[in-house]
Structure formats: structure tokens, C-alpha cells
Amino acid sequence: MRTILFWGRIMYVCVCQAVTERQVREAVKDGVTSMRGLREHLGVAAECGRCARCAHGILKECQGCGQENDSLACAA
Numbered sequence: 095m096r097t098i099l100f101w102g103r104i105m106y107v108c109v110c111q112a113v114t115e116r117q118v119r120e121a122v123k124d125g126v127t128s129m130r131g132l133r134e135h136l137g138v139a140a141e142c143g144r145c146a147r148c149a150h151g152i153l154k155e156c157q158g159c160g161q162e163n164d165s166l167a168c169a170a
């Protein structure tokens with residue numbers, strides 16, 4: 095189960111670092127392939143870690159979308 099906080103139309107995955115779902119999807123689109131990469135690029139799961147499961151789910155969802163990384167499908 096994902097824990098995503100909604101603030102208006104912005105969906106926050108990582109509250110500690112104020113990282114949105116869109117930022118995670120764009121990082122995957124830009125070539126990030128692992129949680130380590132998400133942590134290095136966005137700071138996801140670098141503090142309390144509560145977002146790790148959610149971020150991992152989004153990462154896997156984008157990787158399994160059947161689109162190349164340069165597709166906009168993972169950034170929508």
C-alpha cells in the first residue's frame with residue numbers, strides 16, 4: 095500500500111525531502127534505475143525511510159510500463 099500525501103494536485107511521496115510522485119517518475123524517465131539512484135538524485139528515503147516502499151513501487155511501475163525511458167509515459 096502506498097502512502098502518498100496530496101497537497102492540492104501535488105502528490106508527495108517523500109515528505110522529508112518534499113519529493114513528488116512526478117519527480118520520481120521523471121527521475122526514472124531520465125535513467126534512474128534503483129532506489130539508490132532515487133536516494134542520490136532526489137533524497138528519497140534518506141531520512142525516516144517511510145517513503146521507500148512507495149518510491150520503490152513507483153520505480154517498478156515505471157520500469158514495467160513497457161515504454162523506453164525516453165517516453166513521456168512514465169512522466170505523465
Ligand code: FES
Binds near residue numbers: 111138140143
Ligand atoms: S518520507 Fe522520505 S525520508 Fe522521510
